[in-house]
Amino acid sequence: MLDDMIDHLEGLSGQPAWRPVPADALAVAREAVPVAPTDLASVHASFMDAILPYAGGNLHPGFMGWVQGAGTPVGMLAEMLSGGLNANLGGRNHMPILIERQIRDWVREIFAFPATADGLFLTGTSQANFVALLVARTRICGAAVRQVGVTKAPRLVAYASNEVHGCVPRALEMAGLGSDALTRVATDAAGRIDMGSLRAHIRADRAAGLTPFLLVGSAGTVNSGAIDDLDALADLAGEEDLHFHIDGALGALGMMSPEIAPLLHGIERADSLAFDFHKWGHVPYDAGFLLVREGIWLKETFASPAGYLTRAETGLAAGGDWPCDIGPDLSRSFRALKTWFTLKTYGTQALGAAMAANCQLARVLAARIAAEPDLELLAPVALNIVCFGYAPDGVGGDGAINRAIVEDLHNAGRVAPSLTLVKDRPAIRAAFVNHRTTADDLDALVEGVLRFGAGHSSRR
Numbered sequence: 117m118l119d120d121m122i123d124h125l126e127g128l129s130g131q132p133a134w135r136p137v138p139a140d141a142l143a144v145a146r147e148a149v150p151v152a153p154t155d156l157a158s159v160h161a162s163f164m165d166a167i168l169p170y171a172g173g174n175l176h177p178g179f180m181g182w183v184q185g186a187g188t189p190v191g192m193l194a195e196m197l198s199g200g201l202n203a204n205l206g207g208r209n210h211m212p213i214l215i216e217r218q219i220r221d222w223v224r225e226i227f228a229f230p231a232t233a234d235g236l237f238l239t240g241t242s243q244a245n246f247v248a249l250l251v252a253r254t255r256i257c258g259a260a261v262r263q264v265g266v267t268k269a270p271r272l273v274a275y276a277s278n279e280v281h282g283c284v285p286r287a288l289e290m291a292g293l294g295s296d297a298l299t300r301v302a303t304d305a306a307g308r309i310d311m312g313s314l315r316a317h318i319r320a321d322r323a324a325g326l327t328p329f330l331l332v333g334s335a336g337t338v339n340s341g342a343i344d345d346l347d348a349l350a351d352l353a354g355e356e357d358l359h360f361h362i363d364g365a366l367g368a369l370g371m372m373s374p375e376i377a378p379l380l381h382g383i384e385r386a387d388s389l390a391f392d393f394h395k396w397g398h399v400p401y402d403a404g405f406l407l408v409r410e411g412i413w414l415k416e417t418f419a420s421p422a423g424y425l426t427r428a429e430t431g432l433a434a435g436g437d438w439p440c441d442i443g444p445d446l447s448r449s450f451r452a453l454k455t456w457f458t459l460k461t462y463g464t465q466a467l468g469a470a471m472a473a474n475c476q477l478a479r480v481l482a483a484r485i486a487a488e489p490d491l492e493l494l495a496p497v498a499l500n501i502v503c504f505g506y507a508p509d510g511v512g513g514d515g516a517i518n519r520a521i522v523e524d525l526h527n528a529g530r531v532a533p534s535l536t537l538v539k540d541r542p543a544i545r546a547a548f549v550n551h552r553t554t555a556d557d558l559d560a561l562v563e564g565v566l567r568f569g570a571g572h573s574s575r576r
């Protein structure tokens with residue numbers, strides 16, 4: 117199995133980034149419950165034939181869609197060890213928990229958070245944003261909100277930019293506050309939250325008797341990688357007494373790069389910060405993390421004494437606070453191990469350099485687009501994401517053509533950008549996250565867009 121996977125990783129560029137699942141592979145996902153045992157070698161053969169070739173493509177050098185990590189061989193091996201260990205990190209007194217705390221201490225240092233900060237692994241930033249929202253709710257309402265619920269609370273309202281990731285309004289839905297409680301503030305030409313509008317919204321809401329409690333900044337918006345003015349948001353949150361949360365899913369780990377870190381100035385002032393080791397950190401899925409400025413806020417939000425979780429002075433039930441006291445999960449995998457292996461084996465310097473190289477590719481692509489009469493840049497390039505369109509004279513960035521181009525590119529399998537809307541206009545979106553992506557892939561993207569675009573234009 118190891119030989120096969122290492123061969124697979126070595127041979128990625130010779131394979132398509134994506135291909136549709138054929139009928140014989142599909143049959144493998146439509147079998148009856150396996151009542152009788154199957155030989156392990158035959159199960160593995162099914163994996164090799166029907167699963168491995170038809171995965172989502174995010175390891176491939178030509179993959180530039182959405183925002184996805186590319187993994188590493190080191191992370192893969194750590195996953196094997198972690199599976200063998202089968203540790204449960206909900207609590208108790210053992211070394212795997214201490215490794216998770218080691219990662220917490222490292223991120224505390226990377227993001228210059230105080231020694232009182234605490235945090236934990238969660239599935240991803242969607243979940244980390246949700247947990248942060250619950251922390252903010254407990255801070256404003258007091259811990260009694262856990263018993264009496266939000267219906268007795270003042271009408272809580274939150275703020276983020278209109279470029280905020282969709283999991284933030286959904287977090288308000290899941291918390292029972294409703295997504296209408298989120299004001300999506302206008303953004304400037306660079307995709308950053310407009311501070312004047314934000315102040316005006318807060319003022320108007322207070323005048324209307326609502327209770328502003330949460331301000332969410334983006335350290336890399338999902339569409340274009342824009343980074344809000346984190347210092348200005350921290351100042352305002354201080355003045356207005358709001359919980360200041362940062363969605364850093366995509367960009368926060370840029371702190372590992374001396375080139376990117378200055379763009380994130382102010383990140384150290386957040387009350388809570390969500391980010392994903394499984395994106396720019398390339399730790400295998402899933403490995404989201406939430407870091408909270410005061411650990412006590414997490415405890416006040418989640419700790420629930422239970423007889424069957426009684427703590428002891430010594431022995432396996434010792435260890436003081438357990439992760440289940442600071443988050444929603446009791447059964448938790450050893451996400452820390454693959455993160456520990458990745459950070460130690462590569463070091464933050466090399467990981468940061470790979471992120472900086474991604475940003476450089478984005479700038480090169482933006483320059484290519486500027487020089488190419490048939491292509492149009494649709495959003496400023498702040499980080500590692502380029503939104504553009506095929507817009508030859510007379511066609512004017514036709515949405516249907518750009519959609520068709522992306523489908524053609526996926527089906528051809530050489531490169532895989534994704535689609536988005538920029539100011540309601542369909543755009544081709546290339547997010548450079550993958551450490552395997554090179555200038556060759558960028559050439560293939562530009563060449564493919566022009567070729568498929570010309571084909572569609574001539575058919576009109």
Ligand SMILES: *Cc1c(COP(=O)(O)O)cnc(C)c1O
Pocket residue numbers: 183239240241242243281283336337338363364365366392404
């Ligand atoms: C990916 C992403 C999320 C969601 O994170 P998951 O780890 O996929 O749950 C949230 N915000 C931004 C900006 C993202 O890029």
